[in-house]
Amino acid sequence: MNILNALFKTSLGKKVIMAVTGLILVGFVIGHLVGNLQIFSPPEKINAYAHFLQSLGGALWAIRGFLLLTVVLHIWSAISLVLENKAARGAEGYAGQKTLRASFASRTMKWSGLIVLAFIIYHILHFTTKHAYGPELFMVDLHGEQVLDVHTMMVLGFQKPLVSIFYLVAIALLSIHLSHGISSMFQSVGLRTRAWSNCLNKIAVIVSVLYFLGNAAIVGACLTGAVEVQNAKVKAALAACQADCEVCESRIASIN
Amino acid sequence: MKVKLKVWRQENADAQGGFEEYEADKVNPNMSFLEMMDVVNEGIIEDGGNPIAYAHDCREGICGTCNCMIDGKPHGPENGVTTCQTYMRSFKDGDTITVEPFRAKAFPVQKDLITDRSALDKIQQAGGYVTVRTGSCQDANNLPIGKDIADLAMDAAACVGCGACVAACKNASAMLFVSAKAGQLNLLPQGAPEKDKRVLNMVAAMDEAGFGNCTNQYECSAACPKLISEEFIAKLNRDFIGATLRKNFQAKALD
Numbered sequence: 001m002n003i004l005n006a007l008f009k010t011s012l013g014k015k016v017i018m019a020v021t022g023l024i025l026v027g028f029v030i031g032h033l034v035g036n037l038q039i040f041s042p043p044e045k046i047n048a049y050a051h052f053l054q055s056l057g058g059a060l061w062a063i064r065g066f067l068l069l070t071v072v073l074h075i076w077s078a079i080s081l082v083l084e085n086k087a088a089r090g091a092e093g094y095a096g097q098k099t100l101r102a103s104f105a106s107r108t109m110k111w112s113g114l115i116v117l118a119f120i121i122y123h124i125l126h127f128t129t130k131h132a133y134g135p136e137l138f139m140v141d142l143h144g145e146q147v148l149d150v151h152t153m154m155v156l157g158f159q160k161p162l163v164s165i166f167y168l169v170a171i172a173l174l175s176i177h178l179s180h181g182i183s184s185m186f187q188s189v190g191l192r193t194r195a196w197s198n199c200l201n202k203i204a205v206i207v208s209v210l211y212f213l214g215n216a217a218i219v220g221a222c223l224t225g226a227v228e229v230q231n232a233k234v235k236a237a238l239a240a241c242q243a244d245c246e247v248c249e250s251r252i253a254s255i256n
Numbered sequence: 257m258k259v260k261l262k263v264w265r266q267e268n269a270d271a272q273g274g275f276e277e278y279e280a281d282k283v284n285p286n287m288s289f290l291e292m293m294d295v296v297n298e299g300i301i302e303d304g305g306n307p308i309a310y311a312h313d314c315r316e317g318i319c320g321t322c323n324c325m326i327d328g329k330p331h332g333p334e335n336g337v338t339t340c341q342t343y344m345r346s347f348k349d350g351d352t353i354t355v356e357p358f359r360a361k362a363f364p365v366q367k368d369l370i371t372d373r374s375a376l377d378k379i380q381q382a383g384g385y386v387t388v389r390t391g392s393c394q395d396a397n398n399l400p401i402g403k404d405i406a407d408l409a410m411d412a413a414a415c416v417g418c419g420a421c422v423a424a425c426k427n428a429s430a431m432l433f434v435s436a437k438a439g440q441l442n443l444l445p446q447g448a449p450e451k452d453k454r455v456l457n458m459v460a461a462m463d464e465a466g467f468g469n470c471t472n473q474y475e476c477s478a479a480c481p482k483l484i485s486e487e488f489i490a491k492l493n494r495d496f497i498g499a500t501l502r503k504n505f506q507a508k509a510l511d
Contacts (some may be wrong), residue, residue, distance in 0.1 A: 006500040011429075011469045012459055012493055013500075037503045060423035085427035088468030090361035094277065095262075095354055100330035100424065107426070109471070184472040187486070190494025194487045 005039045015076045019185035021074040033214045043151035043230045047142055050150040105180035112177040119170035158222030167219050175212040179205050257349040263308055266355045269366050285345040294346055303454050309368040318339040320410040320416030324369050325356040330420035332478045339479040349434035360424035362465045373419045375465040382461035386446045399445050409434045412440035414482040424479030427468030432476035434462050435492035452499035
């Protein structure tokens with residue numbers, strides 16, 4: 001039995017895949033949140049950050065490929081384990097089975113995971129490929145260079161209540177998913193003991209709550225107007241739009 | 257006291273089963289659950305019926321033979337006891353008690369409440385033992401073992417192999433059983449020479465038997481009549497990773 005066989009063919013190996021890919025994805029979502037929290041700084045900050053990421057070129061695609069592989073492995077191990085678990089109960093189930101101590105989060109991992117997957121696809125269409133994004137994407141001057149105005153894109157994107165509510169629901173589900181996942185990954189690789197399991201569970205819940213609050217702050221600030229569009233041209237166009245709505249779209253589109 | 261029973265009846269492994277209701281009158285609260293079942297069975301026999309088949313042996317809570325899913329929890333409502341050590345005082349007068357066999361693909365029902373749990377024996381045979389030298393027995397205290405390690409190994413060794421962990425698990429996983437049986441030996445010097453082989457073989461036998469996978473919900477530990485901790489599952493996971501790596505990177509003798 002070589003290592004790949006042990007990883008992909010045994011029940012414990014698949015759990016290790018689940019845990020390690022989970023750890024990578026937790027690292028990514030926290031990094032992603034920290035990057036996005038720059039929305040609370042002047043627009044130059046997040047625009048420069050976005051420009052830096054875009055300028056990575058080949059490295060960016062390598063990171064994207066790695067993350068995609070991680071997500072695929074995470075989902076593959078989940079599907080494989082769930083199918084085996086379903087089969088393991090046998091043809092006849094219980095008339096009634098009590099839940100003794102399994103947490104709500106642990107019992108809903110597959111549902112929270114599925115909805116978060118749908119959200120990730122929407123999120124990429126929304127802000128990365130812009131297939132599901134309303135207004136045009138504007139360019140802005142950054143130290144003499146024309147760069148994408150990510151700040152304005154985020155603010156305008158979250159000003160739509162339905163979009164924001166979907167983001168909040170998805171982030172809440174992801175936080176619930178993480179509250180089980182973060183402590184569970186330690187158990188799967190054998191690093192959870194009774195001595196620190198209580199502490200570990202608390203860390204998992206605190207990280208999940210902070211993760212939710214951080215994201216909710218971004219969405220909420222844009223939705224409520226606490227963070228506003230600061231691109232002068234877009235601001236002027238939006239102000240003019242309040243007087244004559246019919247030519248609004250073409251005026252905004254002509255900014256670039 | 258008086259209780260109503262809703263019991264799973266199934267003629268044999270291939271027959272279609274279903275629930276039947278029985279009334280138990282004049283139940284003494286100090287009867288064990290199995291004694292109450294005996295009284296119900298006497299009534300069934302007097303009426304010319306077929307008594308309810310259930311597994312039991314020691315009735316002291318140490319053999320692991322009795323196994324019933326009582327009101328959705330293996331071994332009934334109390335914590336840390338087997339079915340035979342569950343007493344009728346744990347129920348209320350007038351209760352309807354649902355009694356089912358343990359459900360798992362690896363535990364086929366043989367008759368009524370009796371399941372075939374030989375899948376657990378197969379896992380044991382795959383590595384749940386130590387090879388010992390023959391001849392005269394070793395001097396006592398010849399192998400020093402720290403008290404903390406001895407106590408921990410004893411916690412794992414308390415497993416009676418009843419299968420409640422499998423029955424309680426949402427995925428019918430046998431991880432708590434396997435981790436206790438492997439853990440009790442892996443912790444001790446007597447078990448050290450075969451540790452890696454034991455872990456790999458027992459996990460392979462567990463997967464082979466068609467048990468589910470652990471989703472770290474610890475229902476097993478909550479249902480265990482011997483209160484075995486899920487800590488042993490973490491230890492099994494750790495030992496499995498170590499054993500897999502060592503197997504691949506350790507030098508091996510020629511065949």
